[in-house]
Amino acid sequence: MPTRRPSSPRAHAGTPGRGNAFARVLEIGRTLTGVEEAAAWGQPALKANGKTIACMAAHPSAEPDSLIVMMPVADRDALVEEAPETYYLKPHYVGHPCVLVRLNRIQPDALRDLLAGAQRQASARKRASRTVRRRS
Numbered sequence: 001m002p003t004r005r006p007s008s009p010r011a012h013a014g015t016p017g018r019g020n021a022f023a024r025v026l027e028i029g030r031t032l033t034g035v036e037e038a039a040a041w042g043q044p045a046l047k048a049n050g051k052t053i054a055c056m057a058a059h060p061s062a063e064p065d066s067l068i069v070m071m072p073v074a075d076r077d078a079l080v081e082e083a084p085e086t087y088y089l090k091p092h093y094v095g096h097p098c099v100l101v102r103l104n105r106i107q108p109d110a111l112r113d114l115l116a117g118a119q120r121q122a123s124a125r126k127r128a129s130r131t132v133r134r135r136s
Helices: 016-029 073-082 108-130
Strands: 035-040 043-048 051-056 066-070 098-102
Touching: 016 035, 016 043, 016 051, 016 066, 016 108, 035 051, 043 108, 051 108, 066 108, 073 098
Parallel strands: none
Antiparallel strands: 035 043, 043 051, 051 066, 066 098
């Protein structure tokens, strides 16, 4: 019986390179309060308070083994300008508050800082959404 091949290696989290690259992300994510392993857009991801904070890039324009990390656009733009060998964008992602990260280029402490920042941002958004405005 023939083995069924995936239609696209980008669409499957089980692709050898993807799993190995995400292992570092997952290891750090497990140390952050309220962060859980999940899936987003068919890719392995981390979520905090039900919000995706990071996931493997699924769009064909992204380089292999790239991670999407959610962050404010101004912070993203500063990272891309400061270290374009590690952080980058493709047109598909420009309108979204995230940055693409080359996992083979980022140092573990910098990856931890990015993920912790995304986790804090997700927590802050949840607290802000709980605030009830009173009508005058």
